[in-house]
Amino acid sequence: MQRLILVLVLLVSVVGNAYASEPLLVEKQSFSFENYTTVGGETIPEVTIGWESYGELNAAKDNVILITHFFSGNSHAAGKYSADDALPGYWDSIIGPGKAIDTNKYFVISSDTLVNAFANDPNVITTGPASINPETGKPYGLDFPVVTIRDFVNVQKRLLESLGIEQLHAVVGASMGSLQALEWSVAYPDAVERMVSVIGAGAMDAWTIMALEHWARPIKHDPNFNGGDYYDGEAPLTGVASTLAMITQQAMHPVIMNMRAPKPEVLPEAALESVLNSTPVLDYLFANSLARAPLADGNHILYLVRANQLFVAGHQGDLASGLANVKAKTLFLPASNDLLLQPYLAKQAADILTEQGKAPQYEEIEGLWGHLDGLFSIPSKADTLKAFLESE
């Protein structure tokens, strides 16, 4: 069994590398506009988000595929900013010349969301609680309005409009990106021809809303949190690290995590000395999370958690009412071993669309990564994706 697993992992890795050869060189760009009114009815005086694109926009502007990013991700979906970059964008295995999302055909555009978690990452351009409130000259903190997935979509719509784009050949997103992709097809049904939801959901259920709250509490209860007003002092990095560690561990299936983490030691001396002492297994997760924490912003994570918690496609009475709007062809690709957004969530949306006579396509990604199969095992669905994008 272990041998089989290793073979499978190597296979995935080889397939991934084959796809990932010669990444495009890409450039991060910025888009700003004024006076955005949120779903909640508040106005944000100035919104700026980052974006990047792969391939060329054709004259008819009808070859556009929008990529929407996951919770801890950003617009960097493919290519490298510099040939020296250690890694290309997260979906480089499927976005590029001749790949499943073929940049020889399509103009692929990917944007940062509002309230991006890693607000302090120099490659992220976002607007959120850590941004300067022009009315006060200080960071918004919790004065920033609560935003929803629909707000992410509306801001992306403004970005596309600024480029003269009215129509999407497809919108494709993984995890939180899948919520945006589906919301696009509900909010702007005439603008979206195809929708691909990878490791996604149609609505958050009570269980997942609770699971998301576990990500919020370490930040809310960090002694440095101070009601979100910590920009003049110490950031709530202990809480942020706890949250990042949960996300990392929950997004990975035990099989892969156990292969990558150190082997647990038998009765390690330090662990027997004090319950406060760490072990190599714990360091593997938590030291890494603490190292990444300064790039994230605690308030931004709280806003992302809330946006996800509030998600039901269409934000109408129930999911079926929202999905009734959908005109796009739809493809759902949940991951069989996903422990974070389990396949029943995508299946629920697909089943409702089927009941509505819309013939969604549904296939599960098989893999050993769990939720992360949506990123790392996506090459196994490259043919499905390519055929879906080429279909009439």
Added chain:
Amino acid sequence: MQRLILVLVLLVSVVGNAYASEPLLVEKQSFSFENYTTVGGETIPEVTIGWESYGELNAAKDNVILITHFFSGNSHAAGKYSADDALPGYWDSIIGPGKAIDTNKYFVISSDTLVNAFANDPNVITTGPASINPETGKPYGLDFPVVTIRDFVNVQKRLLESLGIEQLHAVVGASMGSLQALEWSVAYPDAVERMVSVIGAGAMDAWTIMALEHWARPIKHDPNFNGGDYYDGEAPLTGVASTLAMITQQAMHPVIMNMRAPKPEVLPEAALESVLNSTPVLDYLFANSLARAPLADGNHILYLVRANQLFVAGHQGDLASGLANVKAKTLFLPASNDLLLQPYLAKQAADILTEQGKAPQYEEIEGLWGHLDGLFSIPSKADTLKAFLESE
């Protein structure tokens, strides 16, 4: 599908109630002894634990079944302390006269562990960081030695010896109780005839060790924690509540949680007003956890987390070396939908025993509760359990 689920749940509930009719009246007892030396080589001057029993010890003292409890449980496995009690002990559906663990035949004994999580519950008798250190007259706090699952077993052995019991017809435990049950059969192979591991594991893997650490961090990082020295001040109840909420949510499969929790509201006003505002779904979990928090002790939870993190049956070089000691007949009953201790953990132990030629019995509990199927769906394995206990 929803209708099928409801029928199944009602069925489980009816079967459970049938088994639970006329619970025994039981009495909590206390056992103390002095100078216990831990696996880590530290001495605890005085140990006191609670216990209770169901059925009668025979003259040969060879009809004993030991029940070992789960992380948030205690010795109250069956019966009621008073006829007025709202609920009987957690496994009353399978422990009692004529039930799977038949108290007409067996003397069933169940004990509280060291460092029980709910140290402040009047029905729990335990020794741990909240106990008074006789050397200082104050609670131990983190001066209490780190203890292991083997320590829980060794203390239970002393309890049994005080009753003149040298031999166990069986040891049966769920979750953390399964670790104790297996450890009994490794540590005292000649004393254990049968071992039943319900929703259990043979060793903690890296993934589960990390998952357990998420339960520890809210307490360690609560502003009131103060290095575990909080007994003269405010207890770290916010952290404890976060931990209890995680345990509750992770022990339940989404199907059951979604049926029991309030339906998520569409864009509730309070949730749109501030990321700090709660919702009925969140209140359902967190208000309940906060209400239970004062009965738990933060340090005790940290010690339980550590005991579980350190577990590999036998605490030897690897799991196979530990299991090589086992002479008992073994039965593993993981739950198919368990998200907390997934079935692969029990299967790993069973597979090693099979390789060692020991013919373990392995069956999965089917149910919709997830980890809690080990408690609530156990009646579905009553016949298996009964036959196993009656087998030669």
